[in-house]
Amino acid sequence: MRVLVTGGAGFIGSHYVRQAVGGAYPSLADAEVVVLDLLTYAGNRANLDPVADSPRLRFVQGDICDAELVSSLMAGTDLVVHFAAESHVDRSIAGSAEFIRTNVLGTQTLLQAALDADVRKFVHVSTDEVYGSIEVGSWPETHPLEPNSPYSASKASSDLIARSYYRTHGLPVCVTRCSNNYGPYQFPEKVIPLFTTNLLDGKKVPLYGDGLNVRDWLHVDDHCHGIQLVADGGRPGEVYNIGGGTELTNRELTSLLLEATGADESMVQPVIDRKAHDRRYSVDITKISTELGYAPRVPFETGLAETVAWYRDNRAWWEPLRARAGV
Template sequence: MRLMVTGGAGFIGSHFVRAVLADRLPGLEGASVTVLDKISYASSFANLSAVAESRRLDFVPADVSDAPVVAAALRGHSAIVHFASAPAGADVHAIQVLLEAALRQDISRFIHISTDEVYGSIDTGAWTERSAVAPTTPAAAAKAGADLMALAYHRTHGLPVVVTRSSDNYGPYQDPAQTVPGLVTALLDSRTARLAGDGTRVRDWLHVADHCRGIALALLEGRAGEVYHIGGSVELADRDLATMILTELGAGRDALELLDDGKGHDHRHALDDDKIRRELGWRPRTEFASGLSATIRWYRDNPSWWRPLLP
């Protein structure tokens, strides 16, 4: 199988690529990968350094919105896994370029990677795949628009699209601007760890390795035209997450500062992932406390990767 992976030099995309090329994803052993990534603030070729010499990897440094480049790069591929994100307002155009190219070249599967942020906020319970999207932020609205465009190409043209929506991810190679690595790298650097909001915001946490296994199952066995939730089943308020990180690194509460930045934050995200469990047999395997400890150790051991990314 030849896979086109857009955004494959980003956090989740690069983990997926490394897992494919290391034959860690059942059913994708021996697959070759073309990464299409323009290398922006959230991606780096360094994320692929472990597999850079693989004969099964090609790299195309380009924007997914560049239709001629996308069309040329896509020739000979059997499936697309679309991780790449664009600024608010450009996501829908970018995915439409990719969908049109996939349609012309008779791609057998198009996996669009989305997020629980498209639903907005939920006070109790959990969203199912049938819940209405109600994004709060412009970025989430753009992602929701891309989801709807992908599904419309299935309904209108029969393109074999599958959309996955996941909980918040954590793990190695995540940009320090994000919550977990932001707290960890600040403490490792003996700086005050800053957390947006009042600490009561609740997120469901999913290890990136578990997320990528779910994506692989959706690619191989998911039903075309369907949405699958990939959840972590670990709900934590931000302040509780921060306490775990402080404890792991031996820091006191005085090392943490809460920042009420005045922006609207969804209070709680929660996904019902019963569908992917029933249909595809997916289960998260990484216990959160051990996964978080391993992630912290990775950042401790790899300052040369994250320090150049600090503002």
């Protein structure tokens, strides 16, 4: 069996690859895992170091928009797990062209190549941000898509293209939509690694607006476990929400990070709110729980403590990234 993992040197994709090569997913025990990653600023070969010597792992540096390369890699592939994406909201607000190119055109390029190669399963990894913002309750998978940022709009577009390849061509595609991920190896522009590394360096943390925006937090290991459940048993053409079950305001999250790093409220710097900042995200995970037996397994308190400890112990990983990206 061969698995093609796009964006497999990024935060979530590399965790999936490390788990797959390391034997965490029984259905992939003997699979060849091919990683396709362009190694943009958020991609990092070092994320794959723990499994780099495995004879089952092959790394290819390349662009998912390169139809010739994608077609060559897709030949003989049984499963595609598509993580590759531009994913930072602030960057999409500053300039959206690369988001449209990678997230929309790149996804279409992969889908067409998968169709041509008769791939048996294609899992398109998306985000809860495509739903917009919700004041109360939680979104089921049938909720209309109402994205509010260029990033989430590009992901919603790619979701619909993926759906069309199932409806039009019968390509066995599943879409997953996750809540906010956290864990080790996350690029230090996202809130948990950014705030953690700032505090470890004695720098203030920038808290948007009133700090009352609410997010549901999902450990990357739970997310990847959910993705593999969908890869193994998800029904083609279906969407599956994957959530963590821990909702916090950004202010509450900041307080936990201050406590974990031994800092106090003086290290919080309020900043002007992000444009079109969604107030609350919350996904209903009834479908994946009922159909596939998913449940988050990492308690947030444990996961957050382990994540902060990882950043404390791995300065050699994140310091060069921050310097290079100017974060």
